Amino acid sequence: MNPLERYAPLVDDREAFFDACERPLPSVVRVNTIRSTPDRARAALDEEGVGYEEVDWNPELLRLDERGPGTSWPYFHGWLHGQEEVSALPAIALDPQPGEKVWDSCAAPGSKTTQLSAMMDDRGVVVGNDNNLGRLSALRHNAERLGVTNLVVTKQDGRNFSLKPFGFDEFDRAIVDAPCSCEGTIRKNPDTLDQWTLEHVHSVSAIQKGILSRAVQATKPGGTVVYSTCTFAPEENEAVIDHVLETEDCEVVAFDCPLESRPGVTEWEDDEYDSSVEQTHRIYPHLNDTGGFYCAKLEVTA
Template identity: 85%
Template sequence: MNPLERYAPLVDDKAAFFAACERPLPSVVRVNTIKTAPERARRALDDEGIEYESVGWHDQLLRLPEASPGTNWPYFHGWLHGQEEVSAVPALALDPKPGEKVWDSCAAPGSKTTQLSAMMDDRGTVVGNDNNLGRLSSLRHNAERLGVTNLVVTKQDGRNFSLKDFGFDEFDRAIVDAPCSCEGTIRKNPTTLEEWTLEHVHSVAAVQKGILSRAVQATKPGGTVVYSTCTFAPEENEAVVDHVLETEDCEVVDFDCPLDSVSGVTEWEGANYDRSVEQTHRIYPHLNDTGGFYCAKLEVTA
């Protein structure tokens, strides 16, 4: 059975959902405002004769219908960076400010990390962490190409991340774009589900709970933590948030999701979750012609 069949009860239009999952994902780039402005980047693409479509909900995102993102000089010079449209949502939900201390717990290869730096005007501190050395190499390369200077790169297990080497002991905000079963990336990676197992879903959910718990612990009272995945599995989404609500001092807060989304689910295969997870957002491929995604915003309460 196609693993996606298990999520059919959660979607409003099953036919549209399955059809969207089979279509290739549009190519999207984000304008890197550390190096240029959206209007200037668009003019550069016009001058090069590269077709693009503006993404209506965000002036820094452009769809390139026919071009590969990395084959033009604005990309090479760091004016543009390839980033899925839906992938831009978590940083917007986090809403970091210039001068703040922000932790990206699962940072590599760096699309969201460098987006955070741009939103902060490259001021303050972004700690980009990952436990995969190869992926960290990509993070460093992308940050250098994009002109990011407020980034500190670390290699730790996010579940027991230590701040002992920093001159501070808590973050203003944290983002957990967790490793997951990647079901929502089927449009970009058609072979994603070939080795899918429910056992893997449960095992990665345990890791996700540990990383999100540590993010809440490492963030100051009143601070914000955003949790996101590119999977449809409630075990990796609402169940993870529900666990952290029970074990850590935090609460779910709603945010204005810029893409069409549906509320988080409170029941799944015999499990019941805290009612507040209805304020989290599920983004299905057929709703906005994007990848599949889940995003939750938490406020640390103590």
């Protein structure tokens, strides 16, 4: 059975959902405002003869007519960065401010990390963490190409991340774009589901709970933590939020999602989740012609 069949009851238009999952994903780039502006980047693409259309909800995102972003000089010079449209959402929900201390717990290869730095005008500090050395080299390469200077790179297990190397003991904000079963990336990686097992969903859910718990603990009272995945599985989404609401000092807060979305689910199979998860957002491929995604915003309460 196609693993996506298990999520059909959650989707309002089953046929449109499955059709969208089989189409290739549009090629999207984010304008890197550390090195350029949307106007200059668009002019450069015009000069290069690269066709594009603006994403209506964010002027810094452009859908390219050609596949892959790395074929033009604006990309090589760090004016553009390939980033899936929906993956720009977590940083926007987090809303980091210049001068703040922000933790990206699962940072590599760095699309969201460098987006955070750009939103902060490359001021303050972004701690980009990952536990995979190979992926960290990609993070460092991307940060260098994009001109990011406020990034500190660390290699730790996010579940027991230590702030001892730093001169501070809490973050203003944190983002957990968690490792997941990646079901929502099927348009980009059609073989994603070939290795899919329910056992993996449950095992990665335990890791997600640990990383998100640590993010809440490491963030100051009144601070913000954003959690996101590219999977449809409630075990990896609402169940993780429900767990952290029970075990840590935090609450779900509503945020305006600029993409069409559906509310988080409060029931799945034999489980029930805290009613506040309805304020989280599920994004299905057929709603905005994107990948599948989930995003939740938390406020630390103590």
